[in-house]
Amino acid sequence: MRKQVILLIMATMFVLIMSGTAFAEDNITKNDIKINFTTIYSGSTHYQLMGDAVKQYSNVNYTTYLTTELPTNLDLSNQNLIMLDLYQDSYVPSVQSTIDEAKKKNATVIILSPQSDLAKNLSSIDITQYPYIMQYFDNGGYENEKRLLNYIMVTFFSLNETVEAPLVYPTTGIYHPDATGPFATVEEYLQWYQSDGAHYKYDSSKPTVGILFHRDDYIKESTPWVNSLISKLEAQGINCVAEFGSLGDSLTIIMNTTTLKANLPLDLLITSKSYRLRSYSNEPLEKGIEYLEALNVPIIKAVIGMYQISPEMWANSTDGIPSNLIGTRIALPELDGIFESIVVAGQVKKPNSDVYVTVPIEEQMNWLVARAVSWINLRRESNVQKKIAVIYYHHTSGKDGVGVMSEGGLNTYESLVNFLQALKDHGYDVGDHVPTVDMLSAQMQLYGKNVGVWAPGELELMVNSGKVELIPLEEYMQWFNSLPQSNREAVINLWGEPPGDIMVCEKDGQKYIVIPMVKYGNVLLAPQPMRSKDQNSTAMFTDEAVPPTHQYIAFYMWMNKVYDADALIHFGTYGSFEYLPGKQTGLSATTDWPAILIQDMPHIYLYTIDGTAGAIQAKRRSNALIIGYSTPAIIVSGLYGDLATLETDLALYDQSTDETVKTKQRETIINKCKNLNLDKDLNVDLNLVSGSAAFDIFKITLRDYLTRLKSEYMPYGLHVLGESISGDQLISMVNSMLGVDFANYITSNSISENQTSQLIKEVIINGKTSEEAQNLVLGKTDSKLTNFLNTAKVHAQNLLSCGQEMTSLLNALDGKYVAPGPGGDPIRKPDTLPSGRDLYSFDPREIPIESSRDLGIQMANDLLNKYLNETGEFPRKVSVFLWATETMKHLGVMESEILALLGVKVEYDSFNRPTMLSLIPSEELGRPRVDVLIIPSGIYRDTFPIQMALLDKAIRMAAEANDTAYPNYVKENSQALYIWLQSQGYDNATAKELSLTRLFSAAPGSYGPSISVPISHSDGWDDEGNIADLFVRGWGYAYSQIQWGVDLQSLLNQNLKGVDLVTHSISSNNYGMLYGDGYASDMGGLILAVRTASGKEPLVYINNLRNPNNPNVESLDQFLSMELRSRNLNPKWIKGIMEHGSYGAAIMSDAVENLWIWQVTTPGMVTDDMWNMVYETYILDKNNLGLKEYFNTNNPYAKQSMIARMVETIRKGYWNPSSEVKTALINEFIQSVNEYGVTCCHHTCGNLVLNQMMITGSSLSMEQLQQYVAAYASATGKNLNLGTPGSTPQSGSSQTSKGPSSSTGDSSGSQRATERGEQSASESQSASESAETAGTDGSSKTYEVSQNSSSTPQSSMPIAAIVGVLILVGLVGFGYFSGAIFKK
DSSP, rough: HHHHHHHHHHHHHHHHHHHHHHHHTTTOOOOOOOOEEEEEEESSHHHHHHHHHGOTTTOEOOOOOGGGGOOOOOTTTHHHTEEEEESSGGGHHHHHHHHHHHHHOOOEEEEEEOOOOHHOOOOSSOOGEEEOHHHHHHSHHHHHHHHHHHHHHOOOHOOOOOOOOOOOSSSSSEEEETTTSSSSHHHHHHHTTTTTSSSSOOOTOOOEEEEEEEEHHHHHTHHHHHHHHHHHHHHHTEEEEEEEOOOGGGGTEEEEETTTTSSSSSSSEEOOSOOTTTTTSSOOTTTTHHHHHHHHOEEOOOEEETTTTTTTHOOOOOOOHHHHHHHIIIIIHHTTTOOOEEEEEEEEEEETSSEEEEEHHHHHHHHHHHHHHHHHHEEEEGGGGGEEEEOOOOOOOSSGTTTTTTTOOOOHHHHHHHHHHHHHTTTOOSSOOOOOHHHHHHHHHHHOOOOTTTTTHHHHHHTTTTSSSEEHHHHHHHHHTTTHHHHHHHHHHOSTTTOTTTTEEEEEEEEEEEEEEEETTTTTEEEOOOOOOOOOOOHHHSSOOOOOOHHHHHHHHHHTTTOSSSSEEEEEOOGGGGGSSOOOSSOOOOTTTHHHTTTTOOEEEEEEOOOHHHHHHHHTTTTEEEEEEEEEEEEEEEHHHHHHHHHHHHHHHOOOOOOHHHHHHHHHHHHHHHHHHHHHHHHHGGGGGHHHHHHHHHHHHHHHHHHHHHHHEEESSSSSOOOOOOOOHHHHHHHTTTTTHHHHHHHHHHHHHHHHHHHHHHHHOOOOOOHHHHHHSSSSSSSSHHHHHHHHHHHHHOEEEEEEEHHHHHHHEEEEEEEEEOOOOOOOOGGGGGGEEEEEEOOGGOOOOHHHHHHHHHHHHHHHHHHHHHHHSSSSSSEEEEHHHHHHHSSSSSHHHHHHTTEOOOOOOSSEEEEEEEOOOHHOOOBBBBBEEEEEEEEHHOOOOOHHHHHHHHHHHHHOOOOOOOBBBBHHHHHHHHHHHHHHHOOHHHHHHHHHBBBBBOOOOOOOOOOOHHHHHHHHHHHHHHHHHHHHHHHHHHEEEEEEEOOOOOHHHHHHHHEEEEEEOOOSSBBBBBBBBBBHHHHHHHHHHHHHHHSOOOOOEEEEOOOSOOEEEHHHHHHHHHHIIIITTHHHHHHHTTTTTHHHHHHHHHHHHHHHHHHHHHTTTHHHHHHHHIIIIIOTTTTTOOOOHHHHHOOHHHHHHHHHHHHHHHTTOOOOHHHHHHHHHHHHHHHHHHOOOOOOTTTTTOOHHHHHHHTTOOOOOHHHHHHHHHHHHHHHSOOOOOOOOTTTSSGGGGSSSSSOOOOOOOOOOOOOOOOOOOOOOHHHHHHHHHHHOOTTTTOOOOOOOOOOOOOSSSSSOOOHHHHHHOOOOOHHHHHHHHHHTOOO
C-alpha cells in the first residue's frame, strides 16, 4: 500500500510537470524564440522591410544578403530558418551545398522565388500547403512583411500569436496624394479628379502629364517625392495621372495596350522606373517602343531609387549617379527613347527603422517641372510663334572654319538651309525668304563668327555691322551674381573679373559682351562660344576642369532670359557644352555648368550615328534629345596616279616572258615605288630588290599593299541633313555594307567589279528582282547571291530614308516622341540605319561580350608576336588608351586584350555579364605576364566605370600572382614602384596600394587636357616637353576600386618611364587618324609623354578593327601613311570633299592641322616626304583638280590656314623643303591676304613670330608687303617690321634637327589696338556682295560694312612717303636684322 501511494504521488507529479511544460510551450512569445535566421533577397525592398520586421524578435540572430553580394564562402549550415528570394535559377548552384547541410540539421528552408523545379528542390516545405506565405510576399509592404514573419514563427517555431491574413494591395493603380486610396482605372480616377473638393480639379483644356512609378514606392509609403512632383505640376496648371505598378506593368492603365490608344489625352510622360518599360513582362521589350510611338509624347526620366544615397551625399558627389546604377537607371531606359535623366530624389532612413524612404530634392524637382513645362509648351504653341535658337560650331576663331565641325561629317551650310526651308514649310517664321547656301555662309562670315583676342580689329568690324547682340556689363552682372559663389570664383580665377576679354567690346565708355548671330525671323543661328583655351595661357596648360568664359555664360543666359528661346538645337557633332565641369551624370541644376546654362530650354542635339559615345555624353550631361544623322557615303578608295599604274605594271611583268623586258619593267616599278616613297610603307629597302629572285618576293608585298590600299574604305564628301545619297555613291555604299562575306563571294566566283556594281544597280535603282538582276548580268542565278542582293535592297532602303532626320527634328520641335535607334559605323553595323532616331548605347554591364573576349585574346597574341618579331623580346609594359566610342563599337575587344596581356581570364554570370576573374597559370600562359598602363578618356570614365573597376581588379590579381615558369612583369614593376614610392615619403601601406595603380584619367568633372590646343598655338611653347607635361598633368588622376580621381601625376610619370609599347584601336570606317584631332591629341600625346619620361621612343601599334572579320595589329606609321594615301592625297576623296564648297575646303585644312599635331607628338613618324606630298597635292595641284580656283572661289581662308601651318612647320624645324618651296608658300600666303583679307586664326593673326617670318622670307615687292603689314595691323593692332624682304634663311636648314624653334612671341592678343586699319577693300566687297541680297531677318536689303578711317591706308600711300619710309626702315632695319635675323 505504501509503495502504491508513492507511485501514485510520483505519477501525479510527472503529469503536473508535463502539463506545466505543455502549458509553457503553448505560451511561447517572440522573446522566447532563439534561432539563427538568414534571408537572401534579389531586391532591396524586402531586404529593408524584413530588417525592420525581425526587430520584434530580440533573440533571433538575423543575417541578410542580396543575391548580387553573396560571399563566396557562404555558410548556412547552422541556420534554423532560411528564406530565399533568388529570382533566378542561376543563383541556385551557389547556395545548393550549404542549404543541403542546413537541411540535414532540420533547418526550415522556404523558397520565395523562383518557383521553378530546380529552386523548389532547395525548400524543406511544400509551399502550396502554406498559401499565405506567397500572398504576404507578393503583396509586399511593411505590414505584410511583419505578418509573414509572424506566420512563419507561428507555423514552424510554435509562436503563440494569432495569424493575421495578408493585406492585399493592387498590383497597379493610379495614385494621388489627396485621394483616400488608389484607383483601378482612368475612368474612376477622372470621376474623382473632376469632382469638387480640396484637391486640384482636372481641366481637360489644360496639359496632362502621365507619371510612371514603381509599386514598391506605394506599398512602402515612400511617396514624398511623387507627392512633391504632382503638387508642383498642378501648381503650374498641369493635370497629373500617376500610374504605379511593377516593372512589367508600365502604361497598362494609362493606355489600352491592345488598341494602342491613350485612355486620356497626354502631353508628356515622366517615368521613375528602372530598366525598360516592358522589362519583366511577358511581352517583347520592343513593345514598349510601340506603345510610346502610339502615345507620341516625349518621355523623360526622373531618377530616384539611388540606394541609401541621401540628397546631401548626391549633392557632394562627383559621379552623381553611382556607376553600378548607370545600367538600370539610365542606359536601359534610353533603349526606349527615354531622355533627360534628372535626379529628383534621395533616400533617407525612417526614424528607428532600416527602411529607406525616397524624398524629393526640391531644387531638382523644380528643374524637372520647369523642363517638363517647356517641352509641353513646344507641343501646344503654334509654330509661327516659336523661337528657335540653332547653335553651330566655330570652335577656334578665324574665318577658315566658321560653322565647320571637322569630325561630324555634316555640311552645316547646306543642312541649315534645308532646315530653314523645312521650318518655313511647317509654318515657322523664318523671314521673307530662305537664304541660299552662299548667302548664309557669307552672313555667317560677316557677323556669325567668333573672334580671337588677337584680332580686336576684326571684332570691331563685326560690332560696327550692327548685326550682333551686345549685352551690357550691368545686365550680365545680374545673371552672373545669381550663380553660386564657388562657380563665380572659378570663373573669375581663370578668366578675370566680368566681362573678361573674350568677345568683349567697348562703346561710349561702356563694356559689352558680343554675341555673334544671324537671324531669320524667329530663327536665330549663332556660333557656340569658344572654350578659349588658346586665348589664355593659364587655361591652355591647366590640368583641371576649365569653367566657361564670361561670354560663354552670357551666351546661354541671353538665349533663355532675353531671346526667350522655345528650343535650343546644337547643330552637329562634338560641341563643347556637354564637357563643361560638373557631375559625371545626374547633374545638379544649381552647381553643374551644363545644367546651369541649359536651364529650362528644351535641348535637341544633332549627332552623327558614328559618334555614339559623344552622343550619349550629350544626352546625359546636357539633357539632350539626340537625333542621329547619317555618315557620308563610305566607299572603297581605289588607286590613282602612279599607284594605279603600278598595279598594271605588276600584271604586265607577270605576263612578260622576255627577260630584257622584265628587267626594264622591274626598274620601272622600283623607280615608281621610290618616287612614291613607298619604302617606309612597305618596310623594304628598294635598293635591294632589283634582282629577279628578290623582286619576286618583293612584288608579293607590293601587290598585297596595293590590294589593301585600294580596298580601304573612305568617306566620300559630307552628309547633308535630310538628304539621301544616290547613284554611284548609293551603289558603292551598299557594296561596302554587304561586307567581307559578299566580297569573298564575289572574288571566289570571279565576278568583276563592273558586274558587281551592275548587279547592285539593277536591284536598288532599276527595281529588278534579285533573280532578274543575276540573269541580266551573269546569265544565271545562285541562291547565295540572291540572299546578298535581297540584303542590298534592305540596305538601300535604309540609306534612302534620310528624310527621317528632318522629320524627327521637326517632331522634336513639336513636342512629340522620337523613336530610339543604335549608333555605330554603318559598314560594321548596318542596323544603325535608318538615321533620324534617338541614339542609344547598351547596358554597359555586358562589356566585354564573349565574342569580343575571344577576339581580344587573339589581338593580344598578335600584338605580342609583332613586338617579339621586331625586338626579340616581350614588352615589359604596354600602355593602352581607351575611348568609350571605340568600346561601343568593338564591345570590349581592347578590354579583353588588356586582360589577356595580364594573363587574367574573364568568365560570365547567368546574365552574360563578365563578373568573374581568375588567373591563368603561368605554365598555361606560356609567356610573361605583361604589365599594362591604361589611360581611359573622360567619357570612358563616365560611361564604363564598371570596366575600370574590373581592369583594376585584374591588375592587382596579376601583381599578386606567384609565377615561376615565366617572369611576372606586373609584379616586378609594382615592386619597383613600391620602392620608388617609399623613397618619396609614402608609408608602407600607401606605397603598396599605389604601386598597383595602373589606371589614370582626367580629373573628376574634367575631360582631358586637349593638348591639340597648345600644339596648334605653336608660338606659345619652345619645347615639346611642355606639351608632355600638360599630358601628364591632365591625365594624372588615379582611379581604382579604392580611390577615384586622386591627383597622382608623379605616379603616372613614373609609370610612363617603363612603357615599351603604346597601342589604341580604330573601329570606324568613317573616322581616321587625320579626321579630327582625337587620335593625334590622345594617342599622340601618350607617345610624346612616354618619350619625354623615358627618353626613348616606344613602339606604337594600332589595333585595326575596322573589319571585324579580319582584324589586325599594325604599326601606327604604316597605318597613318596608308590613310594619308587612301584619303587625303586621293583625288577621289578630294573630289568628294570639293563638292561641298567652303565647308570642304575647311575639312582639307583641318587634316593638315591634324598632321601637324602628329608631327609634334611623333616627329619620327611624320616625314618630310609626307609634307612634300601634301604640298604637291594641295598647293601645286599635281592631280589637276582645279584646287587653286576652288580655294579662291570658296574659302581662301582655309588655304591661308593650310599654308601658314606649312610655313610654321618649317619655322619650327620639323619640315625642311627647298628654299624655293618655302618662298613660294610665303609669297602665296601674303598674296592671298592682300586679295581676300586676313584669316585671323590662332596660327595666323595669333602668331606674331610667324607673320614676321612671312615678311622677311618673302620675295614680293615692298608695296605688296606694305599692304600685308597694313592688313595685319588692322586686324590685330600689332605692327610688323618690314625690314629687308628675303633676309631670313630660305629653308629650315639652319635648324639642324627636327624640333621646336627657340623663337617665341606674344600670343595673348588682349591689348586693344591703338590704330585701326580698314578692312581690305577686296574682303569687304567680296563679303558684301555675297550678303547684299539677304538681311539678317531674311528680308531683302543691302548690307554694307561700316569702315573706319585708317592711319595706315592700303595701297594709297604717296610715292614720296613710300620713299621716306623705305629710307627710314632701311636704316633701322639693317642694324636690327643684321643682328637679329642673320644670327638666328
